[in-house]
Amino acid sequence: MKDNEYLNMFFAEAKEYIEVLNNGILTLENNSEDKETIDAIFRAAHSLKGMAAAMGFENLTELTHKLENSLDKIREGKISVKTEFIDLLFQALDNIQYLVKAVEDNGGEEPEDFDIDVLVAELIAYTENSPIESKSKAQKSSEDLEDFLTDSEKEALLDKKKDKERVYQIKAEIVEEEFKSVRAFMLLKKLDEIGQLFKSNPTKDEIENSELDICELNIIALSWLDSEEFKTELEAQQSVNLINLEELQNSQLEINQESTAKKADSKKTGVSSFNSSSTVRVDISKLDTLMNMVGELLINKSRLESLNIKKTKFTEIMPQLDRVTMDLHHIVMQIRMVPVGVMFSRFPRMMRDLSNKMNKEINFVMTGQETELDRSIIDELADPLTHLLRNAIDHGIEKPAQRKANGKDEEGQIELTAYQKGSEIIIEVKDDGAGIEAAAISKKAVAKGIVEEEEIQQMEKRDILDFIFHPGFSTAQEITDVSGRGVGMDIVRSTVKKLDGQISINSEPGKGSTFKITLPLTLAISQALMVKILGDIFAIPLNSVSETLTIEPQNIKKIRGMDVIVLRETTIPIVSAASIFGNEKQKTFKNSAKDLSVVILKSGERKVGLVVEQLLNQQEIVIKSLGKYLQDTRYISGATIIGDGDVALIIDVRDVVSK
Amino acid sequence: MSLNKGKSSSMAAQDSKSDLNQYVVFNIDAEQYGIKIDKTREIIKEAKITEVPNTADYVVGVINLRGIIVPVIELSRRFGIEEHIDKHLFAESEQRIITVESEEQLLGIQVDHIEGITWVEEEKIAPPPELEKGIREDYLRGVWARDNKPLLILLDLEKTLFA
Numbered sequence: 001m002k003d004n005e006y007l008n009m010f011f012a013e014a015k016e017y018i019e020v021l022n023n024g025i026l027t028l029e030n031n032s033e034d035k036e037t038i039d040a041i042f043r044a045a046h047s048l049k050g051m052a053a054a055m056g057f058e059n060l061t062e063l064t065h066k067l068e069n070s071l072d073k074i075r076e077g078k079i080s081v082k083t084e085f086i087d088l089l090f091q092a093l094d095n096i097q098y099l100v101k102a103v104e105d106n107g108g109e110e111p112e113d114f115d116i117d118v119l120v121a122e123l124i125a126y127t128e129n130s131p132i133e134s135k136s137k138a139q140k141s142s143e144d145l146e147d148f149l150t151d152s153e154k155e156a157l158l159d160k161k162k163d164k165e166r167v168y169q170i171k172a173e174i175v176e177e178e179f180k181s182v183r184a185f186m187l188l189k190k191l192d193e194i195g196q197l198f199k200s201n202p203t204k205d206e207i208e209n210s211e212l213d214i215c216e217l218n219i220i221a222l223s224w225l226d227s228e229e230f231k232t233e234l235e236a237q238q239s240v241n242l243i244n245l246e247e248l249q250n251s252q253l254e255i256n257q258e259s260t261a262k263k264a265d266s267k268k269t270g271v272s273s274f275n276s277s278s279t280v281r282v283d284i285s286k287l288d289t290l291m292n293m294v295g296e297l298l299i300n301k302s303r304l305e306s307l308n309i310k311k312t313k314f315t316e317i318m319p320q321l322d323r324v325t326m327d328l329h330h331i332v333m334q335i336r337m338v339p340v341g342v343m344f345s346r347f348p349r350m351m352r353d354l355s356n357k358m359n360k361e362i363n364f365v366m367t368g369q370e371t372e373l374d375r376s377i378i379d380e381l382a383d384p385l386t387h388l389l390r391n392a393i394d395h396g397i398e399k400p401a402q403r404k405a406n407g408k409d410e411e412g413q414i415e416l417t418a419y420q421k422g423s424e425i426i427i428e429v430k431d432d433g434a435g436i437e438a439a440a441i442s443k444k445a446v447a448k449g450i451v452e453e454e455e456i457q458q459m460e461k462r463d464i465l466d467f468i469f470h471p472g473f474s475t476a477q478e479i480t481d482v483s484g485r486g487v488g489m490d491i492v493r494s495t496v497k498k499l500d501g502q503i504s505i506n507s508e509p510g511k512g513s514t515f516k517i518t519l520p521l522t523l524a525i526s527q528a529l530m531v532k533i534l535g536d537i538f539a540i541p542l543n544s545v546s547e548t549l550t551i552e553p554q555n556i557k558k559i560r561g562m563d564v565i566v567l568r569e570t571t572i573p574i575v576s577a578a579s580i581f582g583n584e585k586q587k588t589f590k591n592s593a594k595d596l597s598v599v600i601l602k603s604g605e606r607k608v609g610l611v612v613e614q615l616l617n618q619q620e621i622v623i624k625s626l627g628k629y630l631q632d633t634r635y636i637s638g639a640t641i642i643g644d645g646d647v648a649l650i651i652d653v654r655d656v657v658s659k
Numbered sequence: 660m661s662l663n664k665g666k667s668s669s670m671a672a673q674d675s676k677s678d679l680n681q682y683v684v685f686n687i688d689a690e691q692y693g694i695k696i697d698k699t700r701e702i703i704k705e706a707k708i709t710e711v712p713n714t715a716d717y718v719v720g721v722i723n724l725r726g727i728i729v730p731v732i733e734l735s736r737r738f739g740i741e742e743h744i745d746k747h748l749f750a751e752s753e754q755r756i757i758t759v760e761s762e763e764q765l766l767g768i769q770v771d772h773i774e775g776i777t778w779v780e781e782e783k784i785a786p787p788p789e790l791e792k793g794i795r796e797d798y799l800r801g802v803w804a805r806d807n808k809p810l811l812i813l814l815d816l817e818k819t820l821f822a
Contacts, residue, residue: 627729
């Protein structure tokens with residue numbers, strides 16, 4: 001057994017490095033020249049190796065070492081990045097991931113029966129005697145030129161060449177310890193004698209003015225001398241060692257449109273390098289505890305407030321306490337926020353593998369990775385999103401031939417988008433595939449006995465599509481290797497619901513489907529409207545309340561046996577809270593003597609008016625789970641503790657609205 | 660079990676001879692039940708129970724236990740015993756809630772009276788006799804016939820609460 005604390009640190013960091021590697025290799029596949037990415041993944045492999053070695057995991061060390069070597073070869077430009085090599089890298093990475101997982105499951109020991117020899121041999125074979133297409137020197141230095149010369153400078157050089165001047169690129173180093181800048185300066189001076197200094201790094205001014213040690217010089221110079229003469233002249237200059245001297249051809253100076261485009265592009269898709277910022281790694285359970293304690297503090301603060309003591313000191317202290325607790329709450333919430341990108345980052349690899357497996361061409365685009373969500377929500381969300389994305393490939397996107405026949409681009413588009421809208425976070429999975437036929441859904445829902453034929457006739461398309469989330473809707477015969485695996489859309493919905501979120505679907509046959517998940521920004525603390533129902537106090541999350549109003553009983557109309565009110569030309573069904581939270585039969589509101597207090601609840605596009613006994617106040621509540629024993633209770637999503645220490649139940653608005 | 664690993668082997672022999680466990684003994688009506696003490700957390704004297712609509716009839720409601728919401732179960736209803744036979748055997752002030760932890764969930768059991776704690780020799784536990792007033796057989800670990808005392812019904816808590 002290894003020391004637990006170090007082990008946990010190892011796992012946390014190893015997972016991060018694996019993720020960087022995963023994303024990096026993926027980027028490399030699309031853009032094999034992306035230097036930034038190559039460097040980032042090399043560093044990740046290197047760190048991972050170091051950690052594995054320090055922990056004494058031999059297989060892991062060996063494998064990461066070989067991976068690091070391969071990446072190093074890419075970095076040096078000795079291996080060209082081909083698909084088969086990418087596959088091999090992925091394979092190695094998968095094995096590394098497996099090993100890390102195995103070590104974790106195994107309580108800190110590497111599994112003994114794991115054989116990495118074959119893979120290691122393959123990696124060595126590929127790196128050492130493989131199809132190495134080492135780039136010609138010219139090609140390589142032209143890459144350096146890309147970095148060194150701007151387009152306008154190249155144009156200027158091309159002009160000079162027209163006047164029969166020769167352009168030389170010189171690389172030189174200074175090995176002697178003393179008078180480095182003097183030696184460098186002498187070289188530049190010499191160049192001006194035998195020709196003309198065009199550009200140098202460091203520049204003449206830098207050399208003159210800086211105290212820094214100069215070890216390497218990169219220079220472009222013009223001269224009438226031919227390369228032999230030029231070289232002899234330079235070698236006579238004892239101050240420096242010449243590393244490389246090359247006469248540049250016209251082709252090398254032509255502005256390479258493609259490569260400039262590529263460069264801009266690589267900035268976007270490249271793996272961002274590790275920024276060492278001043279952060280602290282904290283166990284998530286500690287944050288949970290902190291959060292709970294802030295919750296307790298908040299509750300007790302409102303209990304204090306409700307005492308309503310009429311003393312100057314008290315009225316002086318309360319606002320301060322209020323401000324401090326609010327700030328504290330705010331900070332704790334912020335600490336818990338994590339960009340959704342940390343979860344999204346696993347998807348490109350998954351999508352790549354799945355689309356290859358399914359022989360479908362897919363352009364997978366993610367946007368809004370920086371959108372932040374509460375950590376606990378993010379952890380729960382990975383599975384539902386995985387399912388939706390798999391479905392999009394499996395059921396959504398058609399085969400390339402099919403798409404072509406339908407006049408679509410052969411490459412299907414799947415978008416994963418996250419953005420914030422008010423106090424909610426929206427995550428969308430959108431595909432431009434076949435879409436879902438409402439008619440087909442109706443037929444199946446009726447066949448499965450979920451709904452009656454007559455009922456479905458009167459239903460809106462939105463409600464019909466909703467059936468795919470119904471427990472019993474998906475059938476065994478539909479389970480494929482990709483989207484089957486026992487999780488159905490009903491699980492997706494129940495997970496989202498557990499997070500106090502909603503999921504809706506929009507689909508156009510032939511054009512594609514969009515799944516939209518709406519989530520509260522934060523789970524634990526929110527504003528609520530308190531109401532009284534049958535003498536008990538209930539809380540309604542304020543973001544689900546569209547408005548409150550008082551209506552006269554005669555304004556209630558009956559449509560198809562349902563009580564409704566007309567509010568600004570929309571018909572809104574109303575239900576009595578007493579009937580769904582108690583055993584009372586739905587009262588006929590018409591006979592009610594007094595005016596009714598109605599809370600208009602909204603969930604997605606739908607609205608329902610809930611008739612309550614009394615509207616109370618609006619207050620901040622700390623949402624607490626009822627625990628798994630009561631989590632499936634109808635119309636109740638949780639509980640909170642109110643001022644006097646009593647429990648108030650939280651109304652599950654989505655459940656009430658979809659009743 | 661693994662806790663005793665370090666001790667001498669002579670201890671182990673003793674252990675297996677008399678496998679003793681502590682049980683919390685409580686009353687529901689005239690019936691006496693026992694649950695293993697290691698499952699119990701605390702005994703609560705007074706708590707305001709908030710009813711939760713749309714739950715099973717044996718769920719009395721929830722209580723606020725120092726900020727944690729704890730569901731409270733009425734065992735007799737859970738067993739399907741509709742009415743208390745002798746409602747006034749114990750005063751209402753004798754009522755307690757025993758909190759137990761099961762499957763990572765804290766639950767409260769409402770009982771009429773707490774008798775105390777007793778040692779039970781595991782080998783003296785007899786299989787449950789022909790059903791105790793319709794209590795599901797799988798809820799029971801067995802019974803212990805004690806001298807001069809009512810039969811002690813030993814419950815399998817996990818099954819009683821979750822099965």
